[in-house]
Amino acid sequence: MAFFISSIVQITVLYFGLLITASLGKENWDTCHFGSVKCLCQKGKGQTNLLKADCSNRGLRSVPVFSSNVTWIDLSNNRIYWINNWFPSNVTYLDLSRNSLYRLYGHPFRGLYNLKTLNLERNQLNQTYFYEGFFDDLHSLTELNLKSNIPTYIPHGYLNDKEYSKLKSLQTLKMDGIGSLTFGKGFGRLEKFQKLDVSGKTGNCSFERISKDMFLYTPRLVYLDVSACNILEIEEGAFGNLKYLEHLDVSFNQHLGFWSLPNITHDLNKTSIKTFLAKGINCLAGMSGTILKHSLQYLQNTKISEINFEKNKLEHFELGLLRVLPDTLTTISMGEMELAQGIFVTDYFLFQNRQFYNISLQMRSIPYQTFDSHCKHDRYRPRMSIEYFNWLEYDNEQREASSSTFISRKKWNDQFLVTFEFPKTLNVFHGNMSRLYGDIPEFKINAPGLREIYMQDNLLYSWDGPVHGIENIEIANLSNNFCSHISKSFLEHARGLRILLMSKNNLGRSLLNDVGGEIFRNTVSLEFLDLSDNNITVLSAHMFNNMNQLRALNLRKNQLLTVNVKMKHMRNINYINLEQNRLATIESESRTLFKRLFQTSKLVIYFSENPILCSCDNIDFLEWITINRLHFQDFFHYNCSFSSSHEFNFMSVMSAKASVTSMKETCKSSIGIYMYIAIATGVLFLLSIVVGIVLVKKIKCNNRNAETSV
Template identity: 55%
Template sequence: MVITTYLCSLSAHIIRMAIFSVSLQIALPLLVITNATLIKKGWDTCHFGSVECECQKVPDNLLKVDCSRRQLVKIPSLYSNVTWIDLSNNHIDNISVGFPKIVGYIDLSGNRIHHLDRKPFRGLYNLKSLNLEKNRINTSLMYKGLFADLHSLTKLNLKGNIQDQFKRTIIKDDVFSELISLQSLKIDGPTNVTFGKGFASLSRLQKLDLSGITGNCSFKRISKNMFLHMPRLIYVDVSACDILDIEEGAFGKLQYLEHLDVSHNKQLGFASLPNITHNLNNTSIKSLRCNEMNCLSGIGTKILKRHFENLKHTNISEIYFEKNRLEQLEPGALRLLPNTIDIISFGENKLTQGRYMIDFFFFRNIRVLNISVQLRPPPYPESIFETCAEKTDNFDSALKELHTPKECVKEYQASLNSFIYKSWWHGKIIGTIIVPKTLEVIYANMSRFYGIAPEFGINATGLREIYVQDNFFYSWNGPIYGVENIEIADVSNNYCSYISKSIMKYAIGLRILKASKNNIGKSLASDAEGEIFENTVSLEFLDLSYNNIFYLSTSMFKNMQKLRTLNLQNNQLSSWRVKVDHMKNMKYINLKQNKLTAFDKKSRVSFGNLFQLTNLTIDLSENQLLCSCDSKEFLEWITRHRKHFINFEYYECSSSSSHKFNFSDPDVSAMLLSKSCKSYQTIYIVSSIAAAFLSSIIIGITLVKNKWKIRYVVYKFKQRFRKHKGYFTNFQSGTPCYEYDAMISYSPKELSFVLTDVIPRLENGAGFKLYVKDRDEPVGTPFGETIMEAIQNSRRVVCLVTKSYLKSKLQDYELNMSRMEAIEDRGNLNFVHLILFPDVCNVSISIQTLDLVRQECFTEYPEEQCALDDFWERLRSIISKEFL
C-alpha cells in the first residue's frame, strides 16, 4: 500500500515536472526577448564575422560584448579592445580561439565545455573574473600551468561541473596554487574533498563557496584540518552538502573567519553545534547560519545551553536557526550569546511559548528579531519519504536540577520582573514590556500567538517595525503605550472582529499600517467621530482590504493629511461618505470589489478638487455601478475624469441598471444616456402629475367617505390624554353604568316639544334621566366635546327627526357621531333611535338619514291623538330595554 501511494505521488510529481518543463520552454524565449529588450538600452548591435552580438562602449575606447544565448558552438574572433565578454548559455564545447589580451571579465557559464586543453587562458594577465559554472569540466583532468598566466584573477567559479557524483573527483592543489591573486573560489565539493598544501600559496583567498545549493556537494565529513591551508578565509559556505559529521574545531583555526554557513545539512542536528562552534572565539566570526540542520519531520527540537556555550566569548552579530523544527530553548541558553548580537532569526520553526522567551529581551544591541512563520508544515511529500536521521544529544542539560525548586521559582520571578514591570503612562500604572533599546524590527508573523491585545505598555524607544500578521489576535482592545516611534505595523489576517477606539491612541509616528483580512467592519461603522485613526497623523499607507466594511463615517480619516495610499478592496461599501478634501498627498484609493453604485454630489466635488491638486487614481472596478437616469450626473462626471480611474474601460453596469453604458466608449454612451433621459423626463413629469392628481382624488373621496370615523377617532385619541367624567365600567358586575338613560337630539325649533311632551312623559312620568342640551349643557365647554360627552354618558340617543333637524349641521354632527359611537364602542346600532315626524316621512331626504341606522331603529310619530299613548309607551320600552 505504501509503495503504491509512493508510486502515485511520484507519478504526479513527474507529471507536474513535465508540465513545468513545457511551461518553462514556452516562457524562457519570452523571458529572453524581454531581457534583450531591457538590455538594448545603451547597447548596439555588433558583428564578429557571422556572429551578431550586443556591444557597449566604455571609457578608453574599450568594448563590452554580450554574445549570450546565441546558440554559438564556438567562440567568435573578438576585437582586441574587448575588455568584457559574456558567452553564457550557448553550446560551446571547447575553447579553441584565444581571447583578447586586455580582457578582464569572461563568462562561459551554461555551455558544454569538457576539457581545457592547450592552455586556453594563456596571456590573460589582466583577467580578474572567470565564470565556468555549469559546464562539464572534470577538475581531476586539470593540469599544472592551466592558470599560470592568470596573475590578476580574483574570482573563479567552477560550480555545477560534476556530472557524476559517484565518480571520484580530485581538486588538485598544485593547479590552483598558480592563482596567487585569487580572492573568491566557487567550486563543487566532491566526496572526500581535500585542499592540499598548494592552497597555502593563495594568501589572498577570502571566500570559499562549496554550497550544494548552487552546485554539487557530496562530502560527508569535515575534518579539523580541512581548511588548514586556507587560514585567511573570511567567508565559508558548506551548505547543502549532506554532511554527517564535523570534527571539533574544524573552523576554529580560521582566524579571519567572519561568515560561516552550515545550513541544509539535515543530519548534523543541534548536537553538532558544540563541534561547529568550538574555538570560534579565536576567529572574527560575525554571522553564523545553521538553517535546516535537522530533518524535515519529527518531534520538536530544543537548543540547550551547551549548544551556545562556545559563542559566549565571540563577537558574533548575526545568528540564523531557521527551519529546524525548533520548539523550545533551554532557559538561559540565549543569555550565553554575546551582547554584540544584532540579528536573531528563528523563523519557520514550531516555537511554543516558554520561559526562554524572556531571554530575548536581555540583548543590549539586538536590532532585528525574527520568530515568524511558526505554522508552516514541512514540504510534502519530501518530508514523508526522506531518509534522514539527525544527531541527537546523549543528555539534556535542561533536565539537570541545578537549583532547588524554590530557587528556580525565585530565579524565574526575578527574570520576569526584569522583563515585565509596572510603570506610569499618562497618569496610569500599566504593565510594561521591556524591549532592548536597540531593537528595530520584530518579525512574528505566523507565530501562533493567540489572544487579545490588552492595555499595556512597551518600553521600546528604538522599535520601528513590527510584523505580527497571520496570528490570532482576535480583539484589539488597547490602548498600547510607548508605540510613538513605530513606523511600520502589519497586523493582517489575525481573525480580529473588534478594534477599540483607543487602540492607536499613541501611534503618532505610524507611517504604514496593514490590517487586511480581518473582520473589523462593525467596529469601524460604529466610529462616527473617527476616533480610531484620530491620532495616526503620520500615516502614509493604510490597508483595510478584506475586512467586511459596510460603512465608513465622514470623519473616519479626518487627520490623515499625509495619507498617500488607501486600500479598501473587497469590502461591502455601498456608499462613499468619507471626507477626502484634506488629503493633499493622496495618490491611490483602491475601492475594487465593493458594492458602490455611484458617488453623490458632495463626494464628486471632493474628488474633483483632489484631481486638480494631485495625480490621484481610483480603482472602482468590480463594483455595482448603476447606469440609469438617476446616476446620469455621476456617469457624466466619471467620464470627464476617466484618466483618474484605473481600468476604466473595463467597468460594467450592474444588473439592476435600466440603461446601457459602454465604458470603453464613454463619451458616446453619456450623450445617448442624456438624450434618453430627456425623452423620459416629460413622461415622468406628466405621469407624476397624473399620479398626484389621482392620488389626491382617492384620498379626498376616502376622507369624505370616512370623515365621521376620522372625527370620532381623533376625539377618542384626544380623550386619552385628558380627564373626563361620566362613563365608567363596573368591573365587579361587568355591567356598564351611565349618567343618563337617554340623550335627546333635536333642532332648536323642537325645543317646545321637548319641554311640553318629552320631559313630562319620559322624565317626570317614566322616571328616566334625560340629557337635554338646552338644560344640561355645561357652560364654557366646546360644543364638540359637550356632544361627545353626552353621547358617551347616555344609554341611548333619541333623535327627533324633523325637516329642520335634517337641515341643521349641528344635528347632523350629533346623529353621525352617535352612529360612530354605536359602531365603534357600543357594537350595536340599536344605540341610536330615530323618531320620524310626519313632515319627513314622505320626503326623500329622510332615506339618507335612515341609511345611517338599521330600519328597525326608528319609530314614526303618529298624527292621530289616539295613538300617542301607544307611541310613548313603546318609546319608554325602547329606552329601558338593554342591548348587547
C-alpha cells in the same frame, strides 16, 4: 497577556506595494555584429571606443570572433561545446555559463591578463581536469564560478591545487563539493583568497565529513558556505585555523543535528566570526530538539552579531543559553520552528544590544520531507546540564523574580500598568504566525528604540488597549488576526505610525460605530493605511480627519456602497484602492473632492470589480470617470453591473466617449418621451376630474328635479 508579549520579536520590513512595477530592460544597448552573429552592444562609460557585448540566448555553438575593443562578454545560455576562438586581451568579464562545454583544450583563456570575472557555471566540465597551463594567463582573475558542472567524484579529495595556485588575484571561488574534498597546499599561495562557496543550494555538493585538515591551507577565508552538502559530521575545531572567518553557513545539512553544535562552534573564538547560519540542520522527520548551553559556549568570547537557527525542529532551548552569548549579538532568528512558550523566553529580554528577534511562523506546518526521512543523528541524544534540571525545581517565587527583569508593574498616569522592558537598541519586533491568542489589553512597553512591529497571522481577536509607550513606532502589521473589535483608544499613543497594516480582519462594525473618527484621531503621521478585506460597509465622513500625511489608502475587498470620506486635507495622497467593493457610483460631492485632488496630486484610484451602474441616472458619473480616466487604474477593464439598463464600452478612449455621447442622446430622448407621457397623463387626469365633476352635478340636478315632480 504574558503569552502575548513573550513572543514579540523583530523582523525585516516588507513594505506593501503602492505603485505599478515598471518593466525592466536593457537601456542604451544597440544591435551589433561579430561576423554573422548578431548581439547587443553598449559603449563603456567615459570610453566610447570600448564595448560591452551581450550574445546570450543566441543558440550559438561556437564562440564568435570579437573585435579588439570588446571588454565585457556575455555568452550565457547558448550551446557552445568548445572554445574555438581566442578572446580579446582587454576582456575583464566573461560569462560562459549554461552552455555545453565539456572539455577545454589547449589554452582557451590565452592572453586574458585583465580578466577579473570568469563564469563557467552549469556546463559539463570536470573540475579535477584542469591540466597544467589551464590558468596560466589569468593573473588578474578575482572571481571564478564552477558551480553545477559534472558531479564527478574526487578520489582522495584530489584537486589540482598546483594549477589553482596560479590564480594570484583570486578572491572568490564558487565550486561543487563532491567526495572527500580537501584544499591542498597550492591554495595556501592565494594570499587574497577570502570567499569559498561550495553550497549544494546553487550547485552539486555531497561530502560526509569536514575534517580539521579540510581548510588547513585556506587560512585567509572570510566567507565560507558549506550549506546543503549532506554533511554527517564536522570534526571538532574544523574552523579553528580560519583566523579571519566572519561568515559561516552550515545550513540545510539535516543530518548534523543539534548535537554537532559543540563541534561546529568549537574554536570559533579563535576566528573573527560575526554571522553563524545553522538553518535546517535538525531533521524535520525526527524528534523535536533542544539546544543546550554548552552547544554555544565557544561563542562567548567572540564578536558575533548574528545567529540564525530558522527552519529547525526545535521545541525549546536550555534556560540561560542566550546569556552565554556576547553583548555584540544583535540578531537572533528562530523562525519556522516549533518553539514552545516556556520560562526560557525570559532570556529574550535580557540583552540591551539586541536589534532583531525573530521567532515567527511557529504555526506553519512542517513541510513534506523531500530528503532522507531517516535522521542519522537521532541516535545521538545530548545530555542536558545540571542547571537545567535545577531550574525545573525552582518554585514560582523564584521564577517570578527571574521574570521581573523584563516584566513589572509601574505607575503610569496615576494607575499601575503591566510594563514590559525591552532592550534599548531593539528596533524591529516580529512575532507573526506565532500562536498568539486572545485580546490585547491595556499595557505599557518600554522600548525607546522600537520602530517596527509585526504581529500578523495570529489570533488576536480584540484590540482594546490602549498600548502605552508606542509613540516612536513607525510600522505596525496586525493583519489577519480574526479581530472583530478595535476600541477607540487602541491607537491613542500611535502618533509616530507611518505604515499601518490591518487587512484581513473583521473591523467593519467597529468602524461603522466610529461616527466621530476617534479610532484614528491620533495617527497624525500615517502615510499608508491598509484596511482591505475587513467587511466594511460604511466609513464615517470624519474617519481620516487627522491624516494630513496620508499617501496611500487600501480599502480593497470590502462591502462599501458609498465613498463619503472627507479627504480635502490629504494633499499628498497618490493611491486609493477601492477594488472589489459594491460601489455602483461615486456621489457628486465626492467627485468634486476627487477632482480637486487630481489637480494637486498624482492620485491613482483602483476601481475595478465594482458593479458600475450604467443608466441614465448615473450618466454624470460615467462622463466624469471617462474624462478623468488617467487617474483610474485599469479603466479599460471596467464593466457595467447586471442591473444596468444601458451598455457602456470601457474598452478604449474612443468607445468610452462614444458611449457617453450615445447615452446622453438616448437619455435625452427618453426624457422627452417621459415628459410627453407625463404631460399627457396629467391632461387626461385633469379631464377625467372635470368630466367627473360635471357628471356628479348633472346627477344631483336630475335627482332634485325628480323630487320636485313628486
